[in-house]
Amino acid sequence: MRRVVSVWFPTLPTDRLWRPEGEQRPNTPVVVAAGRVLMSANRIAADLGLRSGMKLAQAQALVPGLQVRDADPAGDAALLHRLAQACLRYAPLAAVDLPDGLWIDVTGSTHLHGGEARLLRDLTVRLQRRGLTARAAVADTPAVAHAVARFGAGGAVPPGSDAMGEFPIEALRLPADILANLRLMGFERVGPLAATARAPLVRRFGPVLAARLDQAAGVLFEPIVPVAPKTSIQARRTFVEPLMTAEAFSTVIATLIAEICNELEKASLGARGLDLRFERLDGTVQAIRIGTARAVRDARHLGRMLDERLERVDPGSGVEAMHLIVARADPLGFVQTASSLLEDTSADIASLVDRLANRLGEAAVYRIAPLESDVPERSVRIVPALTRPTGGWPADLPRPVRLLNPPQPIEAMALLPDHPPIAFTWRRVRHRVRHADGPERIAGEWWKRDGEWSSVRDYFQVEDDSGRRFWVFRRGNGSDLRTGDMRWYLHGLF
Template sequence: MVTVTGRTLAAVDAPGLRPGMTLALAQALVPGLVVRVADPAGDAAELARLAQWCLRYAPLAAPDRPDGLWIDVSGTAHLHGGEAALLRDLVERLAGQGLRARAAVADTPAVAHAVARYAAGGVVPPGASMPGDLPLEALRLSDVVAAELRLMGFDRIGPLAAVARAPLVRRFGPLLALRLDQAAGRVFEPIVPVAPAAAIQARLGFVEPLATAEAFCVVIARLVAMVCADLERAGQGARRLELRFERVDGSAQALRVGTARPVRDARHLGRMFEERLEQVDPGPGVEAMRLAVAVAEPLGFVQGASCLVGPAAPDLAPLVDRLVNRLGESLVYRIAVVESDVPERSVRRTGVLSPGGSVCGSACWPADWPRPVRLLHPPQPIEVIALLPDHPPVSFTWRQVRHRVRHADGPERIAGEWWKRDREWFLVRDYFRIEDDDGRRFWLFRRGNGSDAGTGDMRWFLHGFF
């Protein structure tokens, strides 16, 4: 596969090809070559986001365009088990994201860059300079300069670094000498780090340690108010928050809550934390508390209800938040829409606090054909008296109880997806909404169109209750 800019190759993943080669020549050399149009702006944005992700390893990281990253691990490698362990963890995490990478650690950026791109990578011993057997491209020279140096007989860094600098500078300019000095560690090479994404958080320290739930509630109210003010200025709402209790003995405890939609209601968020204070063990006392927004999403202002537009629809999100807070996220779910006409395939369960989700999303069913609240799985067979092909049932028997039909509406024909049909699946279903003499409403269907045996066996089933 190759990525092209215009009609030349920008990146390649096929043997025998190289960046800069024309697309026509590449297609002639590799029949059936898969071609993708390059997106330099999109690649640069993704690389910047990847550099932000690398801040987990060190406070200084920067993109090395077009396809590299700088990470200054000075003084932080021991936090990850050493330089070798850090590199291993970095490469494995990138592989988990579908990115193949080769990494190196060295005293200078120039040596790390060269060993990562033109050698096997790994940890370069302290004080070591750039290996002399690496190609000239490891010095980050242009293709034109590298080609002219090869015409002069230089194809490796070692022989080039041993010659006098003055003639090289007069012919190729000062950049070549600068690259050689950077490779030898004689010239400092700074990197311009990315700024970490500003996290919305607030912290309060105490003169005397706190140990009672009443004191914690007062502090929670202040922290939540501070965080909500910052969220409003940023035009965002919190989806996940973490409250840390820093104890006098140096240990810490954390409470984490989530919301069904972006929220910056201080009273609601404070109540959710207060309901879980029984899980906190203050120990010898809490000397500080920190509230941080782990996940936030955009939240703008909306028009509320007024006498002109009528009453507002009920907001179920606060209720859902409190249920999840008390019962656990695994016990509360919402229904997400699936693109299928088959009723049992048209919805699925998903986490109610998953980012991007909403408890009041778009309708899961067609507005002109109401669906029952409860579906039976699998549909239950019933005995029906009805006139074929399109008349509704006159009565039906389910679990040895006969129900006389007072009102009926239908049929609604559902054929399902043709690519999912098999011998055991239906070809056609005709659905009817039924009300019996006692006012109970049912959802029945006949398997088949009522006239052609090839569309189904004409058996009836009870599928749900209204």
């Protein structure tokens, strides 16, 4: 399933005036005008009621002392091109969407950034730091993403949903004269227009309207023209006959990787990310991306990771060129391999971690490290799989091997203030307690949250009459209601 991000820069021309940072943004109204029409207004000017599309004379009449700068479309386009190159960090294909946007084809690479929502947030935050106002949306087709970024609220449109119906017909990217005519005919929204008989529309407005409607519905594939990356290390092969099969692709991958590893070695670099683009006969480009946890120059490892992703490639009518690009590289010197005389204590699991992370997503492969906290659910944290282990696990405290999150409420009978329960009921099953140990009192961490100032949990390890052991706790110290409501919870199983 294709997923495309569209980024919209509503005020790109004015935002661009104060990049790079360092120069103070003016607190006076500034606009950029092309000829006699406003193209873009900065925040202060917009607050004064100036909008793009206004007549310059009207704007100057409304706001005395308005600063006017000349538009520079070529400069805007160059900036968009650089931004598209920067966006290659998210996905292997990014394109400029003139005059004021970007497209990123994130098909199959969102898991490397923790999902679509996090990718969009990261993207807009990074752009904001560069002083650019941006709104981003992700959808199944470039057309829908484009419309949601500009006419909707942005964000992720769930796959397969029809989001276009409610948008005004301007969202279809039609020429101004067609739009004016459609309005005359009474069409305001995309939904009714799409439901109208197609033949008379095409006859009157030409094929462009039908094409835009089909692109919006996802019936007609809309290619994006990806920008070339800035990196210097890349390899490309064009074929006399188009390739179709996975075996053929693997063979080409092997030669491309060998070439790239050679280049990387000369530069003392290792790849952190690779993009493989498949240029198809019909002019569209498909791409796969892999990432590694550590700089890698091992041809076999990289080749295997690319091969594993081949199933995501749709060769269509055939692939006429393949282009392998090192998207990210880190310095990597020569490493001494372990000699067989030494027992290899630090077995290298980096390649396994890479493969699993590419398959399951980076967040799904991890190690667990201890954290200084008495509250059990806060006493561990997730760290990347290749971090050096720190040790320091507390061994003297009884801790369950399965932790229920959140703790499950149980009905328990116990003597107050500090006796273990005599019996408890969990999921409608009654457990009679035969042995118990405790309490272990764990006080709330008042420095984290005010509510924990006085809260207390008393933990007991109990064994029921079948021999199963449970970790239960009571909220509160057993005598003072300010420390908790004296309810019982099951927190873990031994």
